Amino acid sequence: MDxxxxxHEAFAALENTTPLIHHITxxxxxxxxxxxxxxxxxxxxMASEISEVAQMVGFAQALVLNIGTANTQSIEAMLEAGRAANAQGIPVVLDPVGVGATTFRRQSVARLLEQIRFSVIRGNMAEMKTLAGLETKSSGVDSLEDESDALSIAQGLAKKLNCVIAITGKEDVVCDGTHAYTLCNGDEALRSVTGTGCMSSSLIGSFLGATNNPLLSAILGISTMSLAGELADKSKGMGTFRISLFDRISKMNASLVLEKARIYLKG
Incomplete structure (x- = not known):
């Protein structure tokens, strides 16, 4: 796929449909x-009450599951929502935040992968190596991994899990098992704002709800965040940068992405 x-079609679809994105996050x-x-x-x-999540996801065009602050109850709600989404053909995004940090997180994500079909899984290098069954280096939810093998990890996981894998880092890699792309935008200042990874997953979910195209949605969700990080005002400190980041995302459009996003097909 080119x-x-x-x-342009993806941004037009967002504007024309305003998709509802259900989060348990x-x-x-x-x-x-x-x-x-x-x-x-x-x-x-943002609905996580287990008694309503199956009904709520039925109104949505995409579901985003994020385990960053998961507990026993929220994992059960994720499973309920994910199964309902699968039954209704609603695409699901997984953000396995800090999956390698504790036994609870590893076991919870194993259950999610076993019971839910995901369209896109986005995480950092340490999280993806954990999903691949490899030893990892991390500090809490932050990766300390060398990213030189990101492409091979993404390709292997995409085939194993039958979904799009997006590994975010200094250079981002997105792969559907057949085609792989590297995304080369971004700015170190993004690390100063809590939740830019989580927000990237939500952006992926937004494009996915509009297009139901997992590969395109992963590329555009990540590129939107990275490009906004480059363009946002960094002259006045973290607070101004955070607000400017949202401003830049709200003004993002197809022409700007086509002009400034560095998206490269790798295979």
Whole structure:
């Protein structure tokens, strides 16, 4: 697929449909995720009560599951929502935040992978190596991994899990098992704002709800965040940068992505 020929269509679909994106997500970044969904032109719903999630996901065009602050109850809600989404053909995104940090996280993600079909899984290098069954280096939820083998990890996981794998880092890699892309935008300042990874997953979910195209959505969700990070005002400190980041996302469009996004087909 020639990604660039579909970028205008993806932004037009967002504008024309305003897809509802259901989240069961990280309470540290829930407000940022809701705002970034609004900024890109979709609509967020953050519902995690297990008695309503199956019904709620039926109203949505995509589901985003994020284990950043998961507990026993929220994992059960994720399973309930994910199964309902699968039954209704609603695409699902997984953000396995800090999956290698504890036994609970590893076991919880194993259950999610066993019971839910995912369209896109996005994480950092340490998280993806954990999913691949490899030894990892991390500090809490932050990766300390060398990223030189990101392409091979992404290719292997995409085939193993039969979904699009997106590994974010200094250079991002997105792979559907057949085609792989590297994305080379971004700025170190993004590390100063809590939740840019979580927000990237929400952006992926937004494009996915509009297009139901996992590969395109992963590329555009990540590129939107990375490009906004490059363009946002970094002259006045972290607070101004955070607000400017949302401003830049709210003004993102196909022409800007086509002009400035560095998206390279690798195979």
């Amino acid at each position: 990604i660039k020929t579909h970028i 990280n309470y540290v970044t829930v407000n940022e995720c809701a705002n970034v969904v609004l900024a890109i032109g979709a609509s967020p719903i």
